[in-house]
Amino acid sequence: MIELIDVNYTYEDKTPDAAVALKNVCFSVKEGETWGVIGHTGSGKSTLTEIMSGLLKPCSGKVLFNGVDVTKEKNATAVLKGKVGLVFQYPEHQLFEESVIKDICFGPKNMGFSSEECLEKARQAMRLVGLDESYENLSPFEISGGEKRRVAIAGVVAMNPDVLILDEPTAGLDPVGRDMLFEMLGNIKGKLCKSIVFVSHSMDDVALFADKVLVMNDGKVLTMGTVNEVFEKSALLEAAGLDVPQVTRLIARLKEKGHEFDSVILTAEDAAEAIYNKLKG
Ligand SMILES: Nc1ncnc2c1ncn2[C@@H]1O[C@H](COP(=O)(O)OP(=O)(O)OP(=O)(O)O)[C@@H](O)[C@H]1O
Numbered sequence: 210m211i212e213l214i215d216v217n218y219t220y221e222d223k224t225p226d227a228a229v230a231l232k233n234v235c236f237s238v239k240e241g242e243t244w245g246v247i248g249h250t251g252s253g254k255s256t257l258t259e260i261m262s263g264l265l266k267p268c269s270g271k272v273l274f275n276g277v278d279v280t281k282e283k284n285a286t287a288v289l290k291g292k293v294g295l296v297f298q299y300p301e302h303q304l305f306e307e308s309v310i311k312d313i314c315f316g317p318k319n320m321g322f323s324s325e326e327c328l329e330k331a332r333q334a335m336r337l338v339g340l341d342e343s344y345e346n347l348s349p350f351e352i353s354g355g356e357k358r359r360v361a362i363a364g365v366v367a368m369n370p371d372v373l374i375l376d377e378p379t380a381g382l383d384p385v386g387r388d389m390l391f392e393m394l395g396n397i398k399g400k401l402c403k404s405i406v407f408v409s410h411s412m413d414d415v416a417l418f419a420d421k422v423l424v425m426n427d428g429k430v431l432t433m434g435t436v437n438e439v440f441e442k443s444a445l446l447e448a449a450g451l452d453v454p455q456v457t458r459l460i461a462r463l464k465e466k467g468h469e470f471d472s473v474i475l476t477a478e479d480a481a482e483a484i485y486n487k488l489k490g
């Protein structure tokens with residue numbers, strides 16, 4: 210659905226302040242996939258989300274959406290509007306309308322839908338992010354931080370993007386908030402969007418919610434694949450300053466010592482069961 214081919218991006222290109230952010234990135238997201246994007250600070254994750262949503266134009270390379278090269282378009286954002294939705298980090302800072310419902314209607318309204326259609330889309334999005342009707346007329350400034358983030362996500366989801374991209378959606382959330390966020394994204398996927406790409410610093414987030422992982426390192430793709438394939442490469446990940454989940458590391462060490470395990474173990478429960486079965490012989 211979205212395909213990046215040999216994408217390069219440099220901020221302040223051709224100036225003394227030039228900062229290379231993406232180097233020859235090839236990456237594609239197909240319908241139905243959920244991707245986690247990880248990498249250390251400054252590895253290019255946010256730049257990648259902005260390239261994918263058309264906010265930034267690659268310095269070289271192509272971005273294809275359903276086979277159409279959007280880099281050739283004068284206004285890539287207009288072409289991708291409503292097809293690729295980007296939720297920025299701390300999106301709650303961008304709420305500005307006087308009521309929750311108006312804020313969520315803003316995107317669909319901008320796409321040219323009638324008032325009734327906007328309301329319908331906004332209400333559906335609210336239900337899926339777990340906000341009931343009592344929130345509609347509240348000011349976005351009088352609700353809690355967690356609720357604000359839901360409103361902000363609903364605002365993007367209300368546009369029914371094919372691909373929903375979220376930059377560090379779990380930033381600042383406690384473990385309970387994080388679980389609620391992923392539950393909410395699980396509800397949204399397949400209903401209001403077809404694919405999800407989320408950026409995270411946490412391997413545990415990726416293990417919990419992604420099917421596939423893209424690992425960025427200094428603007429380049431270090432590796433990508435299914436969660437199992439990527440977490441197997443724990444040495445590579447650790448060399449890039451990333452931590453695999455603790456249990457995965459434990460199992461990798463046991464494998465190095467010659468103990469065979471069939472699959473990559475991502476949760477403590479699975480690890481306990483696998484080790485128990487081994488000991489039982
Ligand atoms: N507006 C900008 N102007 C100049 N350089 C920038 C700008 N935004 C990002 N960069 C640089 O581009 C590189 C990639 O930054 P990017 O924000 O994409 O990384 P990131 O992986 O999202 O980092 P973080 O985990 O801290 O959010 C970094 O070297 C960064 O300093």
Ligand SMILES: [Mg+2]
Nearest residue numbers: 254255256376
């Ligand atoms: Mg970032």
